[in-house]
Amino acid sequence: MTTTTTSSSLAPPRDRDRDRGRGPRGLAWLVLRQHRAAVWTFGVALLVLLSALGTLYLSITDYVADHGLADVCTAGWACAPDGTIGAFSDELADPVHYIGRVVECLPVLFGMFVAGPLIARELHSGTYKLAWTQSVSPLRWLAAKLAVPATAVLAGFSLLSAAYTSVWRAQPLPVIPGQWWWRSFPMIGVVPVAHALLALALGAVAGLLLKRTVPAMGAVLVAYPVIAGLLESLRGGLVGPVTELSAEMPGLIRGSDDWVTGRGMIGQGGGRMPEPDCGIGVDPADCLAQHHARGWYVDYHPASHLWPLQWAEAGLSLALAALLAGGAVWLVRRQWP
Known part of the structure; x- marks a missing residue:
């Protein structure tokens, strides 16, 4: 008795994992696995910050309601007798300010992560060649590499910025000079999200150019404050005063x-x-x-110019991010045609 075997039964089973790895989605999953320590760190830090902001929001609203600061404080420190504003500043305004500084500085940390561990380290070690041998083009590899941090920025920073903006607005701002809206500008609204995307694009260019982890991270650490300072100098003229x-x-x-x-x-x-x-x-x-x-x-x-200025600077930041992203694509095509 003989057995007839078709050619399809002799063919090796389809390697679904390998096929998934050929596309951007598979590569994005690979990036998550490669950098799961950083992903967990970011997730835990985000939860800690959101929890702290939630606690501050409840404390601020209770303090404002208990001391009647919501409606009467419009003329400065003198509107709140008995040192209530001084006590508020010592207990609650300073933590809000310092968390805001963290929100302001986070974009450069994301840019450094993209420049160094995400791109430059892989180019330096040569591990990128493994993905390219799996029918993945350099441009698709770059897109997958940037998809993970870009998603984290859009999701995480949107939540963090919304939470911080809610806490900031809950304060009796007219009597807290350090929390005036133009001083808190890069910490609130849509600007932190746009700045983070700008830093990510800057990190991609730095990583592709330098191909060394520490120099690429250092380049972002130097270049991003320069760009942020330029945006700050232009801020007042983005909307006519x-x-x-x-x-x-x-x-x-x-x-x-x-x-x-x-x-x-x-x-x-x-x-x-x-x-x-x-x-x-x-x-x-x-x-x-x-x-x-x-x-x-x-x-x-x-104060009515706050949101027009916010959207104007966010748009300018996104335009710069798009230019840098285009530069990253050009670098990939030039170096690995």
């Missing part, structure tokens, strides 16, 4: 919610003289006469 003219010298602080970006004199011909030197104790009228000016001006952003 409000300008007011007066005969009296305006103060640097108009109100608790106004961000003054410039002041000075208006000349007889209409030209501006920013921050003229009047000397100490000189009367504003005499200062005008000295400089042959006809009045003073002040440029400022009211």
Whole structure:
């Protein structure tokens, strides 16, 4: 008796794991497995920060309600007698501020992770060749490498920024000078998420260029603060400020919610003289006469400009991130055509 065997039964079973590894989804899963320690660290840190912010939110809302600060505090420290604002600052405002600094600094840490352990280390060790031998193109490899941190940024940073913004808004802000909206700008709203995506794109370029873990991480550590400083210098001009003219010298602080970006004199011909030197104790009228000016001006952003400025800077950050991502694609195509 003979047995007839078809050619299909003789063929080796399909290696589903290998087939999955050929696509971006399989590679993304591989990235998660390779860097599971970092993924767990990020997840635990996120939970800790969210828990701390939740506790702070409840403490702040209870304190504001117990001391009647929600409605009466609009004129500065004097509106809250008996040192209630000082006690609030000591107990609650400082932790909010320091957590905000952590939120502000997290993007550069993500960029360093992408530049070093995620890309540069693999290029240096040569392990990227294993993926490329499995019918994965260099561009698909890069896309998979960036999918994991980009997803973490969009999910984790959105949650963290929303939680921190809720805590920040729960404070009696008019009496907490360190928490004015223009000073907390990179910690709240959509800007931290956009900054994190910008840092990730910067990390990808640094890793592809340097191909060494420590130099790539160092490059991000140096370059990102420069870019963040540039964005900060442009921030006040992303939305047109409000300008007011007066005969009296305006103060640097108009109100608790106004961000003054410039002041000075208006000349007889209409030209501006920013921050003229009047000397100490000189009367504003005499200062005008000295400089042959006809009045003073002040440029400022009211609190209503917060969200237009947020979206404008976020858009600019995403545009820079797109340019850097395009640069990363160009580098991959140039080095591994």
